[in-house]
Amino acid sequence: MTTPHRPAHLRLVAPQTGNAVPQPAGSAAPRIAWSAQELMSMTFPEPRWAVPGLLAEGVSLLAGPPKVGKSWLLLGLALSVAAGGKALETIDVAAGPVLYLALEDTPRRLQSRMRKILAGENAPAGLTLVTSCPTLPQGGEEAIGRWLDNNPDARMVIIDVFAKIRGTSAPGLSAYDADYAAMGMVKRLADSHGIAVVLVHHVRKMGSEDFLNEVSGTNGLAGAADATLVLKRARGTADGILHVTGRDIDENEYALSFNSDAGIWHLMDGPPEDHTLSEARAAVLRYVRAHPDSPPRTIAEAIGLTREHVKKTCQRMAADGQLVADASGRYRHRGAE
Structure with a gap:
């Protein structure tokens, strides 16, 4: 009986001894299999956080209704992370380069908003703002990858909005598979560079008891994301609630307050109900x-x-x-x- 062909990069584990079978010489692909004992003996670094408690390395999906303040929130976070200091006026963040794809904005609007948020402070040199980018299948993935290669200490990439860059789906894919595949391209970038990538998205018009069900599109989007954040704010009010859940993030709700005069979101103490x-x-x-x-x-x-x-x-x-x-x-x- 012939031995079935296996990809050269697959590192097998012997079924009886538990000893790892060495990879073929010359294989450069990453290891993808371990024995349970090997895995438990390994030491892994803690996840890198762009904003501790909120945005970790991997893909985070930020959803919310139109005009709820998602772009103000992320521009403020981008400025804080690029400069270092306080995010949401309360969370200590380490400084590092940030790429912000503001694909629905103009340079004039971005300047106006930054002028309001910065309130006379100098703009951080580490923040790169881009208003146009090819879709991911048509060169966008490579373009973002090049920026990350040129900025190896980068801490965050923001794509506002995801719909502008995801591109068209391959023929024959179901809606779920198309959503999952589109997220997969972003996930490759995040995982290969160990960086936080935030995708801005919208929610359904109809509400839901489970905030994850409010994310527009199929479950393929939230399912492929490492974390999902949903921002809600009742019309005519300054306060909002940020719902957060993820693989490396405990499910939680945070009360936020928006200062429209300064263009700043502030993280408030205590549960949202307070x-x-x-x-x-x-x-x-x-x-x-x-x-x-x-x-x-x-x-x-x-x-x-x-x-x-x-x-x-x-x-x-x-x-x-x-x-x-x-x-x-x-x-x-x-x-x-």
Whole structure:
């Protein structure tokens, strides 16, 4: 019986002894197989963080509704990381080159926004801004790779927005496979250079209890990403909630405040509920005045908060005499009785 052909780079493990079978001489491909004992005896470096606790090496997908402030958030982070100092005015970050592909912006708009954020400070030399780039299959992957080769100490690449650079899908691929393949090109760049790559994306119009389900497109996008972040902000409010989960990041929610005069997002202390409750009550009140006898799910979808948050808020407001609930759990303003 002939021995089946195996790729030369595959390093086999003997099934009985557990001893590793050496790779063929001359193979330059990376090792991809280990015995369990070998793996447990190895020491790996900690992940490199662009923004500790939020953005680690690998691919992070940042999603949010249009005009919620994603670009302001990432431009501020890019400036902070390129210069070193404080990200979101609270998180210590190490300095290093940053590439920001601002593919929906103009030089004039970028200058205007940076002038507001910097407030008279000098712009960091380590931040490179680009307003046009080929799609990934048509040379974009190579172009970003060259920049990374020329900046070996780079800490972050931002692509705003991913749709501008992902390119067309290969014929015959399902939507899921097309999304996963597009993410795979970015993942190659991130993994081969050990760098954080942030992709800006949009969310679905319909809300969801699970913030991961709000990411537009198929599950292939969030599934291929190392981390997913969703930024939410109720219309007319300055505060936002950043939902975060990932392979190297604990699932969490962070309360943020946006200073529109300075163009700066600030990370607030404590859980989001400590900062959004009063504004949530105001948003709920406005909605039920216009739409009496509404259930929490409908209210949540309309004002851009989670159903659980709205449900608890409505219960507290009913206990405080601000709302009245009927037997089916629908709410109306007490003054509408």
